[in-house]
Amino acid sequence: MQDSPISRGFRGRRPPARNDRVPPGQHLTEDFPVLSAGPTPAAKLGSWSFALQDGGSLLAKWSWQEFEALPQTEVTVDIHCVTTWSKLDTHWRGVTIDTLFEAAGLDEPPEAFAMIHCDGGYTTNVPVEDLIDGKAMIATHYEGKPLAPEHGGPARLLVPHLYFWKSAKWARRLRFLEADEPGFWESLGYHIYGDPWREQRYAGD
């Protein structure tokens, strides 16, 4: 089912040459390695939902059907895993965080930070400014197909300018935070922000 308009691109420039596209300490892979902090949840679209939350209060919630009916965006981006692989030109489709905020009637984000909560209890923290202005989406399709469960399907965060552990698999909820808080890996020695171009792998980098 695809009757909503599809727009293209995360905004921003694409570095021109291949060398300029591989951050320090990374190597290219053609595969798509799977790294999971827990078991792959069974995808149940009937009971799936995605919610926006501010502290304890619910701002908006979409069922799978409602989510798929939101305006869709396609992007081609490079991804960088902290375990040192990078993959160029990956194609994704989903709903940008801008679109979600707009659909929720938010003129502007209520707080500066966010925690993404996932099936299985995984969490990751991202500043809101790294999620908006076309920088991130909740992705539901990869290379033209529904996102496979082992890669985070039915839906994962895609925030490709940060290390890929931030692109949380099985995303279900975005919770606004007044102050930044560490998520699953960030609380165990990984960098609170995770910029691959500044090689922010570990706390203190």
Place this chain on the structure above:
Amino acid sequence: MDHDDSGAFQGPLDGNSAAGLLQEVFVFEATSAILTCAGCGAAGPIGATRLYGGAMGAVLRCAHCDTALLRVTRTEIGIWLDMQGARSLLMRDAPAA
């Protein structure tokens, strides 16, 4: 807990004072130590948990309820350990010969 038997307040000691005990706690054959899950109460050897996390670190989950019992990463500055999902860790004495 900050009172001794006489009821008088005893300030906390420097954490270094526990060095002897801690060294005993963390030098053991880990895989045979018994973890009790804070989620479901199941107890079993670390070797019987399920390991996730790949190259980022070890996430040992309860085989019964998937609670993350123990998480360990190695970073540039040292080893990080989180045991929030474990109620206890038992390091059994070797059986008497």
